[in-house]
Amino acid sequence: GENVEQHPSTLSVQEGDSAVIKCTYSDSASNYFPWYKQELGKRPQLIIDIRSNVGEKKDQRIAVTLNKTAKHFSLHITETQPEDSAVYFCAASKGSNYQLIWGAGTKLIIKP
Amino acid sequence: DTEVTQTPKHLVMGMTNKKSLKCEQHMGHRAMYWYKQKAKKPPELMFVYSYEKLSINESVPSRFSPECPNSSLLNLHLHALQPEDSALYLCASSQVADYEQYFGPGTRLTVT
Numbered sequence: 186g187e188n189v190e191q192h193p194s195t196l197s198v199q200e201g202d203s204a205v206i207k208c209t210y211s212d213s214a215s216n217y218f219p220w221y222k223q224e225l226g227k228r229p230q231l232i233i234d235i236r237s238n239v240g241e242k243k244d245q246r247i248a249v250t251l252n253k254t255a256k257h258f259s260l261h262i263t264e265t266q267p268e269d270s271a272v273y274f275c276a277a278s279k280g281s282n283y284q285l286i287w288g289a290g291t292k293l294i295i296k297p
Numbered sequence: 298d299t300e301v302t303q304t305p306k307h308l309v310m311g312m313t314n315k316k317s318l319k320c321e322q323h324m325g326h327r328a329m330y331w332y333k334q335k336a337k338k339p340p341e342l343m344f345v346y347s348y349e350k351l352s353i354n355e356s357v358p359s360r361f362s363p364e365c366p367n368s369s370l371l372n373l374h375l376h377a378l379q380p381e382d383s384a385l386y387l388c389a390s391s392q393v394a395d396y397e398q399y400f401g402p403g404t405r406l407t408v409t
Contacts, residue, residue, distance in 0.1 A: 228400040287339035
């Protein structure tokens, strides 16, 4: 079945620097790739998503890139701030399938 | 209103108790989900209701029983749970498949 691998498991960056989290997926039919942010004790919240007909999407300091050939997608956060500290999950799904296949998560730590 | 609500926030129950978790959304979404999340892990899909019909049951033990009384409400009935069922139970909704899933704040369940 579909598998999503996410790296790194923990990422520590200096405030103001950029952070990059990478995911690879196994099912070439996957066509929807959301990224969720989950702060400690809170609900997961969608921060950005991308569909397979688009290579890159940007929203202020956050961007996602998708390489369908290599079957990987990445989250880029620029000018990191303390409030970016959280666990980030990537996920993938296909077609009319309601099931999201989740990555294991990346704990992002922003050092002041 | 872009919010999914869940009650209760916290629940402690013994292994012989019967309790219910409740979830509500008023966004007109036609898909509703129950997830279980353990610490430091991604959400794990349990059930999906699509247009008020159960469409996915991820081989969940029968001590968990979902119910969708109408398009806005989702319940999870709990009976004879085990200590290993202690977790954060998240409800989510989405417009249809492969669209953003909006999560509720979760119910923190402890089974004693």
